[in-house]
Amino acid sequence: MTTATEPFKAKDYKSTVPPTWCPGCGDYGVLNAVLKAFADMKVNIDETVLVSGIGCSSRFPYFVKTYGMHTAHGRVLPVAAGVKMARPDMRVIAFGGDGDGFSIGGGHVPHVARKNTDITYILMDNSIYGLTKGQVSPTSETGMVTVTTPYGAPDNPVNPLAFCLTYGATYVAQGYSSKSKQVQDLVAGALAHKGFSFVNIISPCPTFNKINTFDSYKDALEDVPEDHDVTDLNAALAIALRSKVGKTPIGLLYKKEQPTLLDRLTDIRKKAKGDDNYDLNKIIDEYRP
Amino acid sequence: MSNKANDLIIRIGGEGGEGIISSGDMIAQAAARSGLEVLTFKTFPAEIRGGYAMYQIRFSHEPILSEGSGFNVLCCFNQEALDVNRHTIQKGNVLIYDFPGGDIAEEQNIDGVICYPVPMSKIAKEELNTYRSKNMVAMGTISELFSIAKESLRELIEEKFGKKGKEVVEVNFKALDAGAKHAREHLKKIDPFKMDPGKPQENVIIISGNEAIGLGAMLAQVRYFSAYPITPATEVAIFLSRMLPKVNGNLVQAEDEIASLANVIGASYGGVKSMTATSGPGLSLMQELIGMASMMEVPVVIADVQRGGPSTGLPTKHEQSDLFLAALGSHGDASKVVISPEGVEDCIYLTVEAFNIAEKYQIPVLVLSDGSLGFRTSSIKKPDPKSVRIVNRQEYKPGTNGDKPFERYELTKNGISPMSKPGQPGGNYISTGLEHAPSSAPRYTPANHTAMLDKRFGKLDDLEDFFPPTEADHQEGATLGVIAWGSTIGTAREAIKLARAEGVKVAGLYPKLVWPLPVKAMEAFGKKYPKILVPEINKQGQFAHIIKMKTDMKPISYNIYGGLPFTPKMILDKIKEIAK
Numbered sequence: 001m002t003t004a005t006e007p008f009k010a011k012d013y014k015s016t017v018p019p020t021w022c023p024g025c026g027d028y029g030v031l032n033a034v035l036k037a038f039a040d041m042k043v044n045i046d047e048t049v050l051v052s053g054i055g056c057s058s059r060f061p062y063f064v065k066t067y068g069m070h071t072a073h074g075r076v077l078p079v080a081a082g083v084k085m086a087r088p089d090m091r092v093i094a095f096g097g098d099g100d101g102f103s104i105g106g107g108h109v110p111h112v113a114r115k116n117t118d119i120t121y122i123l124m125d126n127s128i129y130g131l132t133k134g135q136v137s138p139t140s141e142t143g144m145v146t147v148t149t150p151y152g153a154p155d156n157p158v159n160p161l162a163f164c165l166t167y168g169a170t171y172v173a174q175g176y177s178s179k180s181k182q183v184q185d186l187v188a189g190a191l192a193h194k195g196f197s198f199v200n201i202i203s204p205c206p207t208f209n210k211i212n213t214f215d216s217y218k219d220a221l222e223d224v225p226e227d228h229d230v231t232d233l234n235a236a237l238a239i240a241l242r243s244k245v246g247k248t249p250i251g252l253l254y255k256k257e258q259p260t261l262l263d264r265l266t267d268i269r270k271k272a273k274g275d276d277n278y279d280l281n282k283i284i285d286e287y288r289p
Numbered sequence: 290m291s292n293k294a295n296d297l298i299i300r301i302g303g304e305g306g307e308g309i310i311s312s313g314d315m316i317a318q319a320a321a322r323s324g325l326e327v328l329t330f331k332t333f334p335a336e337i338r339g340g341y342a343m344y345q346i347r348f349s350h351e352p353i354l355s356e357g358s359g360f361n362v363l364c365c366f367n368q369e370a371l372d373v374n375r376h377t378i379q380k381g382n383v384l385i386y387d388f389p390g391g392d393i394a395e396e397q398n399i400d401g402v403i404c405y406p407v408p409m410s411k412i413a414k415e416e417l418n419t420y421r422s423k424n425m426v427a428m429g430t431i432s433e434l435f436s437i438a439k440e441s442l443r444e445l446i447e448e449k450f451g452k453k454g455k456e457v458v459e460v461n462f463k464a465l466d467a468g469a470k471h472a473r474e475h476l477k478k479i480d481p482f483k484m485d486p487g488k489p490q491e492n493v494i495i496i497s498g499n500e501a502i503g504l505g506a507m508l509a510q511v512r513y514f515s516a517y518p519i520t521p522a523t524e525v526a527i528f529l530s531r532m533l534p535k536v537n538g539n540l541v542q543a544e545d546e547i548a549s550l551a552n553v554i555g556a557s558y559g560g561v562k563s564m565t566a567t568s569g570p571g572l573s574l575m576q577e578l579i580g581m582a583s584m585m586e587v588p589v590v591i592a593d594v595q596r597g598g599p600s601t602g603l604p605t606k607h608e609q610s611d612l613f614l615a616a617l618g619s620h621g622d623a624s625k626v627v628i629s630p631e632g633v634e635d636c637i638y639l640t641v642e643a644f645n646i647a648e649k650y651q652i653p654v655l656v657l658s659d660g661s662l663g664f665r666t667s668s669i670k671k672p673d674p675k676s677v678r679i680v681n682r683q684e685y686k687p688g689t690n691g692d693k694p695f696e697r698y699e700l701t702k703n704g705i706s707p708m709s710k711p712g713q714p715g716g717n718y719i720s721t722g723l724e725h726a727p728s729s730a731p732r733y734t735p736a737n738h739t740a741m742l743d744k745r746f747g748k749l750d751d752l753e754d755f756f757p758p759t760e761a762d763h764q765e766g767a768t769l770g771v772i773a774w775g776s777t778i779g780t781a782r783e784a785i786k787l788a789r790a791e792g793v794k795v796a797g798l799y800p801k802l803v804w805p806l807p808v809k810a811m812e813a814f815g816k817k818y819p820k821i822l823v824p825e826i827n828k829q830g831q832f833a834h835i836i837k838m839k840t841d842m843k844p845i846s847y848n849i850y851g852g853l854p855f856t857p858k859m860i861l862d863k864i865k866e867i868a869k
Binding site for chain 2: 017045046047048049051054061062065066067068069070071072075077078079080081082083084085086087089090107108110111265268269271272273274275276278279280281283284287288289
């Protein structure tokens, strides 16, 4: 649905609130690319809800003119799912960082994925907790020295792409914040996708992460092979697991059409012969002795 | 204690899984159909099979206020049921027990107790060739002995089992007849208990407390519900999972209670009336998001069917111990409202009021029920969907703010700001858990935080007047007043009735709004009666503490915390002790 006043240029989506990110933060690139994708997809500001959790990247909704929610740490996905279920007519996009999505909120990801919840999830992955000034994150490399891991991180990192692929996300992609055009296209593709779409965007933190820097990614980035079949889950998983050999795949890994949560809720209402004017006396009469 | 004629309490005990609950439900429904008032009380083991299960039914010709004190008739399916209840058997009671040929090895002879041995297991196994019909044999005996709903019971069996085929109906009929025949031919009725038939009523339903919460939500026009299964609240979700899609609403089972409240907050932000239901452990998990809903000023309704705690505690037992958590929980100064129903009918109408409050004040509202109320079935007056008060949120109307941008958290006189919903042009804002300016942009200045906290608490200033008034049952010349909350209210009402019948002067106050405390009603009552008794089922005297916190009253706490509700007799004895 479009209206006469609908903006189609990236800058028209910007709110009057200036971003709070540090100079050089990868999230600026993500913001610009996402707003360009909004323009590409003719996103309607009145009919779009951006939902975020807590963290540097979760400030995202303030910088955009749409409707939005800035929720609690880790709860972006179930809140976004609630908005979408109540308002299927709205476009709902979730934003957050690696700590929000895969540590405190990690328990929600499998469920929005397996339900194929009709939302897009854009995750800005900097492998560090920035807002709290530099603690180890669920995507930090093993051995990484941070303020809470002075002897090196003892844990293995989460693989966000493999995680989402395994639990049934139907659109999985990875971008890099400096490759703006690719991020724009991946996000536009996610917005066009029906079902749960996940775009992990590597977004370096120049302030607190001295390991995963813009420099460090120069040789690590690896485009998804051109001949990759995006409907092949095993092939997508194999690409996702390339990070084990120090490679960071970027591009679209997986895309498949499948019934979504909203489709299934619609089926349930049909089975129940859902009727806006249903007479509640019929329910009450079931309880006559 | 003995009950007057036409007020009969039958308790049936046995092993979980023996059909005690299903046959108890059936006889309760049959009695309601035959025109009797009924109120049931059940205790389950926390395990699916095995363990002691109990089903108690109170029958009367008058409205029933509580489970009652003790029972008139005890029916034991096994030795354990006899052992568990032996110390509560009173002179004048009837004991029906499975003998001979069942789990109970010895013939019973209890001084002053009328004992009727009924070989229910033996009849089921040997005459009917199916042990599973034992419960129906017992129902047959009970129905025959006390003239309870004989016709309706047969009708119900036909209705319930008809779908499963004629044979199933026949087996149940046979069992019922065999139990009745045994009573006629082998038992000499020497007890006085008998229920005169009632007058079948057209406008009566029989429903459980948990289903009633679901029904209340339907009447309030809920359209979204998300919950995680938890005893003893699950039946709310079970009811709504069947009913909500009929009105084009959605119900989902979330991955945990945090997600369920998150879903509900998102849905309500979207403009849809939304609810969740849980018990103590789930309510603990929801605390952070209750504060968020309070901060965001999003209307949400949370039913908490309390159970014994802390921790996993006593999942199937009775307690009123979540009041502190409900009223005082969540970090920071989080404004919210807690209401508590006294009975099944209240579960319907207070759930409607919970939505009304949530919508009017844009706030989280908790409905504190409890396990015995959740499982209790009562015959109640049939609700009329048309006569229910429905209050909706104050909605933003696009175009009404002229050139000025819409301010979601505008500081208004009464603290309530119009709420836009996605899709409305010009209504865009960021609903946020951060402290925010009227525009919804983050703002941490001292003046702003102070103003916003004053707004979020101040908007409740007229709540006591908006909510149905707190009922006071005054008595001239009384020096003692009883203040009860939740399902203890019914028990207190009955105790007060009994006390007055004995000439003891005592008044009662029955607040349904428990947080913020209806201080005006409380203090008016406290001024009249110098002694205040607060019976409640928790260790700390939680409501008494809240009364002390918010008023000058000095209530006397009467606390029990064994996993069971008060009996009217317990409160009556306490009243007599204090009123002296």
